[in-house]
Amino acid sequence: MTSPADETRLFECGTCGGVGIGPNRPTCCDEPMTGIETTEAAVSEPSLETLLRTVFDMSGTELDVCLCVMEGGELTVTELAEQIGYDRSVVARHLNHLAELGVVEKRRRIRPEGGHVYVYTPQPPDVVRERLRGEFLSWVRMATAQLDGLQREKVEAIADAETGERQWTVFQEQ
Structure with missing residues (x-):
């Protein structure tokens, strides 16, 4: 608490x-x-899933992939796809997005038989929390600018009206 x-x-x-x-x-x-x-009545508290979907553009599938990596330690795309039953291309796309967010670390590992494979490991929870917090605050800054822009666009549209007619009407019951 x-x-x-x-x-x-x-x-x-x-x-x-x-x-x-x-x-x-x-x-x-x-x-x-x-x-x-x-006021708490104006906006309801978002669930973690809603927050992740809205701010970080995570789907339910990506959240599954994220949680699986967090619990599973170091995994390749193939290992993770087999473990959770999703197609490799879907898992790879989500892992790359999670790496961009800083939730997982993507490293290239040279295979003894030749070639390489990418392995994904979870970042420590405190690192994940801080990275998501930073991204969230960036999102809030951009969302605030969108709201400010909305107000400015309405005012400019009304002020720039060439016809002299109202650009929008308030409906009232009579």
Whole structure:
């Protein structure tokens, strides 16, 4: 259980609109950021699966592959495909994505009989957590920019109307 002091909070810069996430009040534009109060009723807590699907573009299959590598140690694509019953090409594609995310390490191993094979090993849980956290914060930054852009696009569309007619209508019951 986390103590209130360790709880993750949201902050916003009053000058530039930047967003901060963490247990302590960050500074931005040489000023402490303001805490943002959120209502729990507005947004439901995402499941881990929803988070991984949304932020990291992981399918259920990729999550299966990820968990299997985490439990199985060093594995090749062939070994993993046989173990979980997925096609080798599917497993290879997902392992490459997991390696890009930094969840697994991909290494080339020279085979004694000649040639090479790639082996995949899990990163330690604390490394995985930090890498996913960094990617998540990057995603939040981009999502925030999308929201800011949406507001700006609406305002610009209304202001740039050549016809003088309203660009959108609010419907009310009479």
